[in-house]
Amino acid sequence: MCYAHSKGARVVLKGDVSVKDIIDPTFRESWITQKLVLAKNQYMDGINIDIEQEVNCSSPEYDALTALVKETTEAFHHEIEGSQVTFDVAWSPKYIDRRCYNYTGIANACDFVFVMSYDEQSQIWSDCVAAANAPYNQTLTGYEDYIKMDIHPKKLVMGVPWYGYDYTCLNLSEDDVCTIAKVPFRGAPCSDAAGRQVPYKVIMKQVNSSVSGSQWNKDQQAPYYNYKDSSGHFHQVWYDNPQSISLKAAYVQKRGLRGIGMWNANSLDYSGDAEARQQTEEMWKVLKPDLGQRRLSFL
Template sequence: MQFRIFHFVFLSFLYSPSLTLRILNPLHGPKPDCPCSNKDHCKPVTDWNDGLKEIMVITNRSSDYQLWMWNSLTTVLEWNDDINSTLTDELMCYAHSQGKKYGFYIKDFPKPSEATKVAAEISFKRADVVAINIVDYLGNCSHAAQHVDQIINYTVSSLSVIKKNIEAKLLCVMPWQPPCYQMNCDVSAALAKQCDAVIFSPESYNTYCEETCTAKPTVSFSKITIGITEYISAGFSPSQLLLGIPWHGYNYTCQPGDHIDDWTGHFVCNLNKVKDNVTGVETCDLKGSRLKMSIGTVVGKVPEMGLLDSTFSKTDQSPFRVDQSGSGNQIQQYMTWFEDIGSLLVKYQAVNKFNIKGTVIFSGDDLTYDHVKTSDEFDNHMWSWMLHTILSTGDAKKEERTSNIAGTVAGVGVGMFLLGCLLGTLISCIIFRRNRKLHAPFKHDQMTEEYTDDDHNQL
């Protein structure tokens, strides 16, 4: 019996060479054979420091990534709920075949004891970048200042081990504001040294700490401005910051009696509250009060990407709409905050205004449009509006040169047109004056017997 068990284990190692290598030598063992049909596609893409904007897209593989406009992005991050899962290499091979970076998104922040194993997985999966979520550990709300040292030790212990043993760029997914606890921002300074870049989590903008339980935009523009400014003040450079942009919104179920506020002039949708069975504290019932909706589902019309019956909040730079169902005393009101051309353009402009590293789209799969019948319409409308092509040419000098050439060509065209009009006018005048008889001034005002029909015909 023992021989059979040993034989089975031996065969398992024999047919799982990559697993064996990771167990025996998790960090420094050789990588398995390249899974791509073209072996060159296993080579890393190292264009992080080329000075151009990073345009990243997160995917959970729920849409056909081959329909994406790959020329408009730089990196694809595969959502990975379980770092120990066996991911297919298909996306990595395809991304590298397009000359784009591949990486994955680790949802749960690894413990220091797991850091070595995580580093091995990153290397074995040939990731060019890896995004590690720290939001849940850091928290969106305030912590007591006495926990700062503990937070620093925990995060730095894990990140330093991972960073030391990988060649990939380490991206930290963090709240929209730098983690500061009762004016102590030592955590931010420590993470600025460990993280190659920071991704602002879109979900962190939409949390409820001490705020009222009301429907609100997924990302408020005022928070974008405040967050970027505070991260720079906390020791991060603009080249380390990546703005997370949601291509989704939320439909909120409002409470009876909700109405337009006289002060703001906007409809206020109050959410239901639930009481915690253990602490007895009331919190906003987000799970029961809101429904996540992709932009394609909400907008409902391509390429306008906007609703005619929506209202645009100038303060938040986001559109919203209010709907209702039922009649009489059974009316139920709903409020939907979403993204459209105006709100997305403002966010893209912020990337260039603050000269930060780039953007991360949450997510590429949210671009799926329910009513699109053909891949051409999907490609040309939903993806082309992402403006990635513009952002990916983030070299200001290159854009300036391109615009100057365009302006020169336009100027030459206008000049030739005006010159043609002028020459045409001059030639016409010359021809006209040659064929016409000249008369003395006021000749026809002299009403004499010499006035004839021939003279009238010359008028």
């Protein structure tokens, strides 16, 4: 925390709480007070509220969640000068994973929302096949939908994944369509739960020894590769790299969003290996393309 502050960076708490509990105003007040005490004692700069629970549109939790964000923001701003209160939202406002939130009210109530533009296959309604974690067109549609709800672009921060999904293929066709097991999630017949999350540093160590090498899907604007495990089963791994992230970062600038972030920084390789160091630098650089260009001009 002290090191981050020495670099001018903010460090915030992560806040999660049962939506059933926050219906009670007294409970909300107590929860906020506890978080404030913790933030002050640890010299933190605010809180990021990360609640990814199901909420019904007509339920009391719908209004209670907006109230929690508003009351948390007011309390933190009052008690900690210059503090920041943010809220994590799904990649789209279209009730992803049965999350019906008052997105406009929440965005207006806090400093900004962090859009989790990943795990976009958490509900697969079409064919049960492996696909990109954050397909380009699908990702951008989510932001346009938020903006159509009168949420100002400067209230939106794009979150990109520094991890991918490893799917075991029930069948891998000649044109690289990987059929996956049917694992239901919140109403959908299939989901990315059929695969497992893999950090970028692991992907980079595996891709060159895969049977396909890195491939590029033009429709989803994302890389993938195929490999065979020790049991002889084919796997397909979808991930994001500097190429796919740069396309999204360009949209952030063009559309005037507040910024871009990632989940999560520990997914990269910070060892002394020269190749790993270059890969890590490229992933950081792509989040700030202007800074990257200035750096290159000085070399």
